[in-house]
Amino acid sequence: NAGVTQTPKFQVLKTGQSMTLQCAQDMNHEYMSWYRQDPGMGLRLIHYSVGAGITDQGEVPNGYNVSRSTTEDFPLRLLSAAPSQTSVYFCASRRRENTEAFFGQGTRLTVV
Amino acid sequence: SQQGEEDPQALSIQEGENATMNCSYKTSINNLQWYRQNSGRGLVHLILIRSNEREKHSGRLRVTLDTSKKSSSLLITASRAADTASYFCATDRAGSSGDKLTFGTGTRLAVRP
Numbered sequence: 001n002a003g004v005t006q007t008p009k010f011q012v013l014k015t016g017q018s019m020t021l022q023c024a025q026d027m028n029h030e031y032m033s034w035y036r037q038d039p040g041m042g043l044r045l046i047h048y049s050v051g052a053g054i055t056d057q058g059e060v061p062n063g064y065n066v067s068r069s070t071t072e073d074f075p076l077r078l079l080s081a082a083p084s085q086t087s088v089y090f091c092a093s094r095r096r097e098n099t100e101a102f103f104g105q106g107t108r109l110t111v112v
Numbered sequence: 113s114q115q116g117e118e119d120p121q122a123l124s125i126q127e128g129e130n131a132t133m134n135c136s137y138k139t140s141i142n143n144l145q146w147y148r149q150n151s152g153r154g155l156v157h158l159i160l161i162r163s164n165e166r167e168k169h170s171g172r173l174r175v176t177l178d179t180s181k182k183s184s185s186l187l188i189t190a191s192r193a194a195d196t197a198s199y200f201c202a203t204d205r206a207g208s209s210g211d212k213l214t215f216g217t218g219t220r221l222a223v224r225p
Contacts, residue, residue, distance in 0.1 A: 035215070042216050042217040043202075044215075045214065090154060097142075097204055097212075098204050101157060101213055
């Protein structure tokens with residue numbers, strides 16, 4: 001099993017550009033989440049999904065969009081990149097709430 | 113907002129020593145989890161302790177939970193250089209719907225050979 005796979009690993013964007021960070025899991029987990037990690041801030045929840053067709057906002061959703069058309073995939077879209085979105089992004093999945101989460105290897109995004 | 117805060121922010125010990133890191137949180141929880149993150153990598157789950165448990169062991173790891181003080185501690189015994197990483201606590205809040213696993217700010221552990 002591959003677990004949680006994120007692509008790309010690194011990305012540089014210009015301010016105003018849009019892009020999609022991909023996340024796929026092969027564990028048939030219902031719950032998937034996107035976090036961003038900034039120095040000294042730990043991980044902050046951007047958006048999450050509790051099943052196909054169901055998404056909701058986390059702590060820092062502004063500037064990001066998500067959709068969940070299949071159980072396996074949960075892409076994160078940056079609508080108009082800003083330097084404040086420079087961060088490391090992690091996708092995670094788990095069977096349901098109150099269980100352990102499995103993380104991808106992260107996408108390091110720089111917005112210039 | 114951050115649910116958990118780890119203490120200390122950074123810890124440096126000699127190989128073979130024990131390492132203790134603490135986590136405090138703000139609201140009632142269903143469980144508390146600890147994760148490890150090696151530099152530049154994703155987080156790896158270490159252990160989960162439920163709100164009705166007080167202590168749990170896994171190999172060289174020992175976790176305690178005190179819900180009256182809203183705090184947890186992670187003890188790594190007989191540390192090794194390979195234990196060098198950042199450690200995060202995370203909580204599933206009680207009464208919260210959806211996937212809102214909330215993380216603390218982490219403790220950076222350095223184990224000197």
